[in-house]
Amino acid sequence: MRDLVVRARGGDRDAFSELVARSIGRLTAVGRMILRDEYAAQDAVQDAFIEAWRSLPGLRDPDRFEAWMRRLLVRACFKTSRHGKRTASVEIRLTPADEPAVAGAERQLAIHDQLERGLARIPAQQRAVVVLVYYLDLPLADAAQAMDIPLGTAKSRLNRATNALRAAIEADDREPSRMGEQLA
Amino acid sequence: MSDRFSASLRQHLLDTANERPADGQLAAVLELVADTPQRHPLVVRLARFPGRIGPFPSTAVRWALIAGALLGAMTAAVILGGGGRPSASTVFEGTWTSTDLGDGSRQTLDVGAGMTPAVHFEDAYATGGACAADEVKVFTADGRGQIFDNRLAVTYPAGGGCGLTTVPIETGVLDYDAATDTLLGSDGLRWFRPREDGARPTPLPTIVASPRSASACLDLHGGGSYGASVGSMTLTATLHASTSWEGLQDTFLLSRFGCPD
Numbered sequence: 391m392r393d394l395v396v397r398a399r400g401g402d403r404d405a406f407s408e409l410v411a412r413s414i415g416r417l418t419a420v421g422r423m424i425l426r427d428e429y430a431a432q433d434a435v436q437d438a439f440i441e442a443w444r445s446l447p448g449l450r451d452p453d454r455f456e457a458w459m460r461r462l463l464v465r466a467c468f469k470t471s472r473h474g475k476r477t478a479s480v481e482i483r484l485t486p487a488d489e490p491a492v493a494g495a496e497r498q499l500a501i502h503d504q505l506e507r508g509l510a511r512i513p514a515q516q517r518a519v520v521v522l523v524y525y526l527d528l529p530l531a532d533a534a535q536a537m538d539i540p541l542g543t544a545k546s547r548l549n550r551a552t553n554a555l556r557a558a559i560e561a562d563d564r565e566p567s568r569m570g571e572q573l574a
Numbered sequence: 575m576s577d578r579f580s581a582s583l584r585q586h587l588l589d590t591a592n593e594r595p596a597d598g599q600l601a602a603v604l605e606l607v608a609d610t611p612q613r614h615p616l617v618v619r620l621a622r623f624p625g626r627i628g629p630f631p632s633t634a635v636r637w638a639l640i641a642g643a644l645l646g647a648m649t650a651a652v653i654l655g656g657g658g659r660p661s662a663s664t665v666f667e668g669t670w671t672s673t674d675l676g677d678g679s680r681q682t683l684d685v686g687a688g689m690t691p692a693v694h695f696e697d698a699y700a701t702g703g704a705c706a707a708d709e710v711k712v713f714t715a716d717g718r719g720q721i722f723d724n725r726l727a728v729t730y731p732a733g734g735g736c737g738l739t740t741v742p743i744e745t746g747v748l749d750y751d752a753a754t755d756t757l758l759g760s761d762g763l764r765w766f767r768p769r770e771d772g773a774r775p776t777p778l779p780t781i782v783a784s785p786r787s788a789s790a791c792l793d794l795h796g797g798g799s800y801g802a803s804v805g806s807m808t809l810t811a812t813l814h815a816s817t818s819w820e821g822l823q824d825t826f827l828l829s830r831f832g833c834p835d
């Protein structure tokens with residue numbers, strides 16, 4: 391990998407192509423999770439790679455390439471989500487008040503569904519830190535660096551995100567009759 | 575990550591992750607890379623200023639400092655070298671127009687020749703507080719630009735105004751879009767070359783539904799006003815002419831990569 395980065399830094403497009411091929415899958419997955427939009431994620435990944443190619447001559451330490459790419463991707467994702475120009479795809483789900491409680495083996499499916507909806511509701515910046523820490527398994531300090539934010543800010547965003555996700559699970563676990571009372 | 579919730583969250587992300595690139599995505603990236611030059615290392619490092627200018631974290635200020643530093647260097651070079659050749663033409667040179675989305679007024683940007691062009695900005699009818707006391711509400715500002723690749727950064731050292739009051743103006747950053755021969759500002763505003771007859775850009779038409787296929791996919795590349803439903807609401811998007819926007823007829827969905835199957 392280091393050799394490829396050094397060659398690509400010197401203008402070797404074939405070396406850069408190899409770097410792209412090796413990392414595009416993972417980065418696209420991260421983009422999809424942060425933006426929750428296929429086309430926006432593809433745009434962000436594309437923008438990140440183009441910026442990487444253009445700015446690679448300025449990368450002093452080739453061993454930092456992966457961390458640097460993550461940073462470019464997160465930046466591209468935030469830019470895409472800020473402008474909101476790419477796509478607008480809105481999904482509205484309504485939970486029936488009389489949905490029966492799930493139990494046993496269906497519980498895991500319910501948790502997956504609740505987490506998915508919870509992730510859809512939190513802001514992209516909170517989602518990003520969740521993805522970096524829980525999916526890429528990065529230390530929080532590395533996640534903060536990828537997001538260009540101080541460690542304390544990353545920590546508070548992660549706390550807010552996980553609290554929101556926990557609340558999403560707990561809210562959906564309430565009795566249907568209590569849900570009906572609250573909505574009335 | 576020792577608690578059960580963290581384990582569930584991590585497992586959920588691993589289970590739902592899709593690491594398969596989209597069809598053609600890799601080829602598209604490589605094709606763009608083939609047409610893109612690399613920046614000079616100095617330009618890259620100047621643009622970053624990682625933590626060296628602590629009180630000035632904003633991109634606008636960084637670009638202003640870059641522009642100022644290079645402008646100073648070039649001025650010194652001209653003075654020491656006793657002048658120079660006529661400035662070469664760039665894609666930015668000329669007059670550009672846009673519409674102030676806030677009040678619909680016409681805005682003009684005149685960009686001079688060369689890599690550090692003189693720039694003149696004018697808003698034909700400014701409704702902001704800067705011109706509240708002026709009878710004539712034509713807002714103008716004169717600045718200097720700096721071109722890097724396809725990007726123009728413009729600073730306005732003397733600010734701008736309608737005559738009675740001068741207000742500071744943030745550095746403007748515009749990217750040249752070769753596909754549409756337009757400029758895209760960092761604020762999302764798009765600038766066009768004026769029509770030869772001097773008319774304003776034609777008001778965007780309302781797109782008449784012309785389904786491309788049985789799935790009611792609308793071809794929106796001509797630009798216009800696109801509206802469709804989102805639940806009980808109707809969302810309307812204003813699109814400028816571009817190469818590949820498509821949308822669904824019945825539900826609001828815009829895409830540059832074709833309607834979903």
